[in-house]
Amino acid sequence: MPIISLGDSIPPDTAHAVSVSLPTWQANVDYEEGDVRVLGRMVTGYPRFFIHRSIQAFAQDFLAAYGQPGQKAMLFATAAAGRRCLEFMRQRVTPQTSNQIFVVDLALDASKDISPLLKQLAPTISGIIFPEESFPVAKEYWQHTGDGVSSRRAEFSHELFKHGQLIAINEQKSHHAPPEKPVRGPKRYSRANSTPGPNAAGSENKALSTSENPEEDRESFHFLEERFGRNLNLTQVARAKSAIRRRIAGSLAGDVDMNDEKETKSEANSRGIESLDETDVLLYPCGMNAIFNAHRVLLAALGSHKSINFGFPYVDTLKILEKFGPGCILYGHASSDELDELERLLKDGQRFLALFCEFPGNPLLACPDLKRIRKLADEFNFAVVIDETIGTFANVNVLHYADIVVSSLTKIFSGDSNVMGGCTVLNPEGKHYSLLKKVFEEQIYENTYWTEDILFMERNSRDFSNRVKRINVNAETICDILRDDPLVKTVHYPKYNPSKPNYEACRLPDGGYGGLLSVVFNHPEHAQVFYNNLDTAKGPSLGSNFTLCSPYVLLAHYRELDWAAKFGVDPNLVRVSVGLEEPEELQLLFRKALEAAKEVNIA
Known part of the structure; x- marks a missing residue:
């Protein structure tokens, strides 16, 4: 991959890319400091941290129609999600501000002749x-x-x-009167008019159509159907979703096309649980949404107790457990000593909702003792949620030890870094399976994974298993180069981690050790020069088909570096997500960066 300029998307020229180029160490620092030199050049970013420009554009027009000066808007796929955000905000702002927060729900204008395509999509x-x-x-x-x-x-x-086809639900009841002075603009692309919106009490304002000519509206529909008939074959959506779920369940070979006749015959699943099928797999718009909903279903099904975050936490997993529900306790080393401490608490009568962990963890690639965790969970009646994003089910099988497995499909399952996705997998042999499935189906689960995203994810994931095998080999090659270099203090990788026995207990017979590794240098200056001279893509995310590096601790924990260091997480750690490049090419890139670092004089 060519060198990517500061702020450009990764991959380059990709409208829905999930990473952004931060090619120097200082660029990462400046990003965290909010420096306009960096922020002003960013065309995109990781979607949960950077609101995509297409979303910003819609939010602006939405606000023009329903808001007032001095307000902002944030968009969600469903009314339930909007109200969860509303509740979250009202708990954290002043009473005066709370009264100024409200939700507007949009749906198709039922008074118009709705095309079969739009009826099937039913966008809200x-x-x-x-x-x-x-x-x-x-x-x-x-x-x-x-x-x-x-x-x-x-x-x-x-x-x-913009064409008046998606309007506020309260306007559907008033039959959607058009504005008195509609603003005309270019066909198909004109911007919604801006008029005073509802006040804090929620007074109505009509949704705006940019066309006063019914012929333009018909043309707009024709344009949408042309575009989405060409790029979005809705007849394939159900098959695409099924193919994704079956791949995740391990009952469909990763490299099988959903349209291949072989696909109709399910293979024995590779997760080792005969009763597992695709109905036990639920899809979400991103990995954190899968974790969030796993936590929600556990609270609804098993009661309001604290949870356990076991291992050094991914930042938003910890925040979910802390901010939604009664809180959590953190065991940040994933050590046997911490399991001893947890066992003492349990024997003293303390009860927990669930234990959340990653396998392996990020960025130290440590693996918790899942066998012992499962034993404690069975004895003291708490659930186990395992995030297998980094290990991937092509390398490890952790479902036996979990009640729920979660994963970010955005990462190596997709590989192309152009679509988000996440999933939960219920263990049908788990103690809480029947109750959890019932609560998911009847109370919690909403089908919010957008149709286009499903089709991109299905296509990207067809060669998942073959990509993982090649990435495993490349990652070990890079580990060997780094471990042999005198500048390097530590390489974190499951194969070399002290917790390797825990990984081996879950590794599949033909599984490897994954594509993620972290390197710590003896001196911070070496880390910075190495990073600056490494000619790979450099930005947030992992699991891409190309090698992607970042000073991960700076990005994830910039305001809490001392706290992270207490768990053995070095602030100058460089995380490497290894890709599909030719091994010789990768070796050359890493050796050149190491040679550049050797030129640094350490006083």
Whole structure:
């Protein structure tokens, strides 16, 4: 991959890319400091941290129709998600501000002749409107939960909104009177008019059509159907969703096309649980949304108890457990000593909702003792949620030890870094299976994974298993180079981690050790020069088909570096997500960066 300029998307020229180029160490620092030099050049970012520009554009037009000066809007796919955000915000702002936050729900205009395509898609949007100063609180909810609208859904829905086809639900009851002075603009792309919106009490304002000519509206529908008939074959959506779920369940070979005749015959699943099928797999718009909903279902099914975050936490997993429900305790080393401490608490009568862990962890690649955790869970009646994003089910089988397995499909399952996705997998042999499945189906689960995103994910994931095998080999090659270099203090990788026996207990017979590793240098200066001279893509995310590096601890824990260091997480750690490049090419790139680091004089 060519060197990517600061702020450009990764991959380059990709409308829905999930990473952004931060090619120097200082660029990462400046990003965290909010320096306009970096922020002003960013065309995109990781979608839960950077609101995609197509979503921003829709939010602006939504606000023009329903808001007032001094307000901002945030968009969600369903009314329930919008109201969860509303509740989250009202708990964290002043009573005066709380009264100025409200939700507007959009749906198709039922008074119009709706095409079969739109009836099948049934797009909805719920926008929460709030004072500008409350934006950081709304952004917290967006980032932690993954409930926000996807960029592809926003693009599609925005077109409908601009042409008056997607309107506020209360307007459906008043038959949608058009504005007195509609603003004309270019066909198909004109911007919704801006008029005073509802006040804090929720007074009505009519949704705006950019066309006063019915012929233009018909043309708009024709354009949408042309575009989505070409790029979005709805007849394939059910098969695509089934193919994804079956791949995750391990009952469909990763490299089988959903249209291949072989696909109709299910293979024995590779997760080793005969009763597992695709109905035990639920799809979400991103990995954090899967974790958020796993936590929600556990609270609804098993009661309001604290949870356990076991191992050094991914930042938003910890925030979900802390902010939604009664809280959690953190065991950040994933050690046997911490399991001893947990066992003492349990024997003293303390009860917990669930234990959440990653396998392996990020960024230290440590693996908890799942066998012992499962034993404690069975004895003391708490659930186990395992995030297998980094290990991947092509390398490890952790479902036996879990009640729920969660994963970010955005990462190696997709590989192309152009679509988000997540999943939960219920263990049908688990103690709480029947109750959890019932609560998921009847109370919690909403089908919010947008149709376009499903089709992209299905296509990207067809060669998942073969990609994982090649990435496993490449990662071990890079580990060997780094471990042999005198500048390097530690390479974190499951194969070399002290917790390797725990990994081996779950590794599949033909599984490897994954594509993620972290390197710590003896001196911070070596880390920085190495990073600056490494000619790979450099930015957030992992699991891409190309090698992607980041000073992960700076990005994830910039305001809490001392806290992270207490758990053995070095602030100058460089995380490497290894890709599919030719091994010789990768070796050359890493050796050149190491040679550049050797030129640094350490006083």
